[in-house]
Amino acid sequence: MTRPRHVPSSIKxxxxxxxxxxxxxxxxxxxxxxxxxxxxxxxxxxxxAGFSIGTLYEYIRKKEDILFLVCDYIYExxxxxxxxxxxxxxxxQEELVRGVxxxxxxxxxMQDEVVIMYQEVKSLSRQAQEYVLQKEGAMIALFEQLLEKCTTGLRKEEIHLLANNITVQGQMWGFRRWMLQKTFTIDSYxxxxxxxxxQGANLFHEGGQSSGTVRI
Amino acid sequence: MTRPRHVPSSIKxxxxxxxxxxxxxxxxxxxxxxxxxxxxxxxxxxxxAGFSIGTLYEYIRKKEDILFLVCDYIYExxxxxxxxxxxxxxxxQEELVRGVxxxxxxxxxMQDEVVIMYQEVKSLSRQAQEYVLQKEGAMIALFEQLLEKCTTGLRKEEIHLLANNITVQGQMWGFRRWMLQKTFTIDSYxxxxxxxxxQGANLFHEGGQSSGTVRI
Amino acid sequence: MTRPRHVPSSIKxxxxxxxxxxxxxxxxxxxxxxxxxxxxxxxxxxxxAGFSIGTLYEYIRKKEDILFLVCDYIYExxxxxxxxxxxxxxxxQEELVRGVxxxxxxxxxMQDEVVIMYQEVKSLSRQAQEYVLQKEGAMIALFEQLLEKCTTGLRKEEIHLLANNITVQGQMWGFRRWMLQKTFTIDSYxxxxxxxxxQGANLFHEGGQSSGTVRI
Amino acid sequence: MTRPRHVPSSIKxxxxxxxxxxxxxxxxxxxxxxxxxxxxxxxxxxxxAGFSIGTLYEYIRKKEDILFLVCDYIYExxxxxxxxxxxxxxxxQEELVRGVxxxxxxxxxMQDEVVIMYQEVKSLSRQAQEYVLQKEGAMIALFEQLLEKCTTGLRKEEIHLLANNITVQGQMWGFRRWMLQKTFTIDSYxxxxxxxxxQGANLFHEGGQSSGTVRI
DNA sequence: GATGAATGAGCATTCATTCAT
DNA sequence: TATGAATGAATGCTCATTCAT
Known part of the structure; x- marks a missing residue:
């Protein structure tokens, strides 16, 4: 991936x-x-970073650019x-599970990076924010593809919501670490x-899997 | 509820x-x-707010206090x-649904308020942050109570996770409005x-509601 | 002494x-x-003082007036x-000693008061400062009278300098307390x-030590 | 003398x-x-000083530092x-006179500097005040050395008081200029x-005027 | 390319003073 | 007389950004 042209530098x-x-x-x-x-x-x-303030500004134009670079890096x-x-x-279906x-x-x-990104996007310019939202949209789209590939019988909007749920549940593991990580490991979570x-999306193939024994 | 003594004012x-x-x-x-x-x-x-900067500072001590008051107001x-x-x-179970x-x-x-709160907590002092987390914990606890009351057969940690999921799904309605609110109304959401x-927690009591027709 | 008309009050x-x-x-x-x-x-x-800010301003016009009142009180x-x-x-001569x-x-x-006064006169208006200097001048004049009364053979300028020395030595007892009061009591000082x-002014009556030739 | 490390600067x-x-x-x-x-x-x-407010703050941390630098400069x-x-x-003895x-x-x-210092020390932090007092102590100690070297027969506490008197009399020339400098030149003073x-300390060599019985 | 000294717009906060009640 | 809420000018200090070396 070439570095995006969004952040110009005076260095050749x-x-x-x-x-x-x-x-x-x-x-x-x-x-x-x-x-x-x-x-x-x-x-x-x-x-x-190990260099002078003057050097820093050879590689970015504004402080905001640093934040943008961080966001970009995370999405990449x-x-x-x-x-x-x-x-x-x-x-x-196993592959869906594996993917998620x-x-x-x-x-x-990437807990820290994700938390930073979500907490600070507001500080980006509208333009940069749109770029980030677009990236987030692309991420959702990938999950939608994955769901589409691995399930049947789900309506578009259901897939959309599930993709969002997956995404957010991944992020909340970092955001709510102070609470969740007392009770769960990333694996059990x-x-x-x-x-x-x-289960929620009623995706278990065979028969009676929604009997009480299914859980865990 | 009297306003909490956390933010002192010089007005009597x-x-x-x-x-x-x-x-x-x-x-x-x-x-x-x-x-x-x-x-x-x-x-x-x-x-x-309609008054002078001097007056503002008669009711708070630091800018941060404003943010704290906002957070406190939301939780209240x-x-x-x-x-x-x-x-x-x-x-x-109907009551669980009604509650959620x-x-x-x-x-x-309260979309705006909630988004603000989550985006800016980091700007609070450690002490204020702890107060907010504690409030968030109390909220989770209420959902746990509700779940406990309205379900059976769920383990403690399951209830904990579900309470967190409910909470976050409520919040994400505001956070991801740019995406979700294109597809859903708050009701359909x-x-x-x-x-x-x-369904996910396997809570439908009896019979066929988890048949394919159930969805929607 | 009536309170000086320098600080008007709106109270009758x-x-x-x-x-x-x-x-x-x-x-x-x-x-x-x-x-x-x-x-x-x-x-x-x-x-x-035991009253409200509003009341305070019924008895003075400006903050500076408080300082002025303090200075005035001290001199009085x-x-x-x-x-x-x-x-x-x-x-x-005994009476000179007794006076000093x-x-x-x-x-x-009045250590505290004196230290305050000397440290803060600069904060007074030029007019108030002049009033204070005039009071200080009056004080010096009193010492000059005392010296005049109790000594002989001293030139005007000598009396003037001695009066100043006495005054300053009294004040320095407060100013330099951190140093002097380790070594002396007010009595020994x-x-x-x-x-x-x-001795310095060659004022001991008896004996030859006040021979005129001594002074430079 | 390198500038003391008491006031850090961000300039290298x-x-x-x-x-x-x-x-x-x-x-x-x-x-x-x-x-x-x-x-x-x-x-x-x-x-x-000829530079911008930003530049000023590259060389000090707080306004108080300016005052401290002034005090330090004077003592130096x-x-x-x-x-x-x-x-x-x-x-x-001639050398004592010459020294004083x-x-x-x-x-x-340095009249102005000295007056400033004495009027404003109170505005320094406790720590800086202690530094200044310590410098003042060192100054007194130097006068004590000088007196010790150039006199005989004086008790420790006498030397201490005389050193203080000399110091203060030097300072009062600036403090009381409005009064003293009407009557004296610095030379006559x-x-x-x-x-x-x-004379006061009974230090004139010739004749009997320093007879031990005089003091007290 | 790298450096770091210089800049000044910008902001939080304070506090003397007023005035309606 | 007494009160205390309201005011806003004034000020210390920060920090992103520039540019000469």
Whole structure:
């Protein structure tokens, strides 16, 4: 993936741009996690990234760009992972479960980044916000594809809602960690949520699986 | 409910404090919705509320207090509504559905407030954040009570997760309005989500309602 | 002494004015001592004095007036005491010593007030400052009278300098308390300073030590 | 002397820090002299110093730091001058006189600075105040050394008091200029005060005037 | 390309003072 | 007379951004 043209840099060397921006993103995630976007200064990001404030501004135009780069980075990683799933799945219910579980795992890995993104999008320009929403839409679309592939008998709007539910349940694992992670591990969480998902949408193939014994 | 002593005011007239703070909250919600907490200045809040900056600071100590008052106000209203539900319900499944639906309605009414709260809690002091989390915990606990009352055969952790799912699904109606509200009305959303909820947790009492025709 | 017309009040009852202002002065001295004039708010003075901010402003026009009243109060007390001395002394050297010692005692009593006054005069209006300087001048003049009465052979300028030295040495007992009061009591301090004073000005009667040739 | 680490700066170039701070001190002294510390705004200091408010704050953290730098600067100059005296004097009475006179000359040069310092120390933090008192203590100690070197037969406490008297008499030349400088020049003032000092402490060599029985 | 000193717009907060009750 | 709510000018301080070296 080439770096999006949304954030221009005055540096010519494309490779250097990528290196420096990755340093910036890493530094920014660390700091935004601790103090939030607004309470983090550009100087702090530069320092944490290992270069001067002057250098920082060679690779971005405005502070907001840093946030945008972070958001972009997150979606890139999420989409990458989801694409792998979609492309390899052939449509069975197990594969749906595997896909959702894999997404939950990713959300576990990227808790901090996701929380940052959701808490700070408001700070982006309208334009950048639209870009992010569009990415979020693309993510939902992937889940819709996955659901379409792996289920039958669901109406479009049902698929839409389920895709949203999956997405949000992945995110809430990070958002509500202070509550959920007292009771669940990511595995037990993923298991129970996918079970509710399948049952809720009445997706269990065979017969009487909605008898009491089904759970767990 | 008297206003909590968490935010001291230098004005002695308790009633006046309540009036002015409600003006402030209303103004703040409007502005925070438009521009976020950080980009809203205290002067703007004062002006929107209809009094001077000096007067604003007679009723709060720090800008953060405004945000806290907003959060507190939201929880007060949510808890109030939930309490009514809990207290009047006697335990049938219809009442669970009614409770959840009522909560979704409330979340529809308070979309802006809820979005603000979730996007800006990070800006609160640690202490205030803890207060908010505690309130959120109390809300979850109410849903757990409701579930306990209206279901059987669910393990503690299942009830916990379901309570969280309900809560988050209510909130996401506001958060993801740009996506969900293209497809659903609050009623159709509530209906489908509660259906998934009941089915997911295997709560339909008897018979054929989980046949294909059940959906919708 | 009638209260000086320098600080007008909107209250008619002269007696009440005196009472309230004395409350104010007492409160102000306490607070200025602790935090200085600038860091003390008018509200704090009012509260400490036992009435409301509104009432405070019935008895003064500006915050500065409080400081002025304090200064005025101090001089009134100092002058009062010095007058007693001057009026009763008949001119012997013992009486000079007694007068100076008595002044030192007073400075010991009024340490806080004196320190406040000297540290904060700068905050007064030019006009008020002149009034204070004039009072200080009057005080010096009293010491000059005392010296004149009790000594012989001193030139005008010598008397002037000695009067200033006495005055300042009284004040420094308060100013430099952190240093002087580790080594001296007010009594031992007074004794040693008056001794230096008399010797320095060559005022011991008996013996040859006051031979005219000594002075440079 | 490197500038003390008490006031950190975010500028790395040590030399530049010294230059800018000297500009600040000069500007501050001028303004504080005119209007006092509290009535002088940081913007005014910056403007007078010839740079922007932003730049000012690159070299200090808080307004108080400016005052501290002024105090520190004064003591540095005073101590420097006193050290020269102490180091070169070998112990004769003439040299004591020369030392004191030189100090008086310095106090004449630094009248404004000294007055500012004494009027505004109260505005410093407790910590900074202690630093200043400690410097003042060091100054007294130097005078004690000088007295010890140049006199005989004086008790410790006498030396202590005399050192304080010298110090304060130097300072009062600035404080009471409105009164003293009508009558004296710094030279005539120095001459008369040193005379009183020597006589007062009974230090004239010739003749019997220092007979032990005189004191007390 | 990298640096970091300089800039100043912008904002939260304070507090003396007024005035209607 | 006494009260205290309302006011808004004033000010300390921050921090994104620029640009000369």
């Amino acid at each position: 060397d494309e490779q250097l741009v990528t290196i420096r921006r990755n340093q910036m993103i890493k530094a920014a995630v660390k700091l935004f996690k601790e103090k939030g976007f607004h309470k983090t200064t550009t100087r702090e990001v530069a320092k944490e 990683r999420v989409m990458e992972r989801l694409h792998v799933m979609i492309d390899t799945e052939s449509g069975s 579980t894999s997404y939950f795992q990713l959300m576990d890995d 993923a298991k129970l949520q996918t079970q509710y998902l399948l | 007239d308790e009633q006046l404090v309540t009036i002015r703070r409600n003006q402030m909250i209303k103004a703040a919600v409007k502005l925070f919705k438009e521009k976020g907490f950080h980009k809203t200045t205290t002067r703007e809040v004062a002006k929107e 209203r949510v808890m109030e509504r939930l309490h009514v539900m809990i207290d009047t319900e006697s335990g049938s 639906t009522s909560y979704f309605q409330l979340m529809d009414d 509530a209906k489908l989500q509660t259906q998934y909820l009941l | 009852d002269e007696q009440l004015v005196t009472i309230r202002r004395n409350q104010m002065i007492k409160a102000a001295v306490k607070l200025f001592k602790e935090k200085g004039f600038h860091k003390t708010t008018t509200r704090e003075v009012a509260k400490e 007390r100092v002058m009062e005491r010095l007058h007693v001395m001057i009026d009763t002394e008949s001119g012997s 010692t008595s002044y030192f005692q007073l400075m010991d009593d 007074a004794k040693l300073q008056t001794q230096y004073l008399l | 170039d040590e030399q530049l820090v010294t230059i800018r701070r000297n500009q600040m001190i000069k500007a501050a002294v001028k303004l504080f002299k005119e209007k006092g510390f509290h009535k002088t705004t940081t913007r005014e200091v910056a403007k007078e 100059r005073v101590m420097e001058r006193l050290h020269v005296m102490i180091d070169t004097e070998s112990g004769s 006179t030189s100090y008086f000359q310095l106090m004449d040069d 120095a001459k008369l005060q040193t005379q009183y000092l020597l």
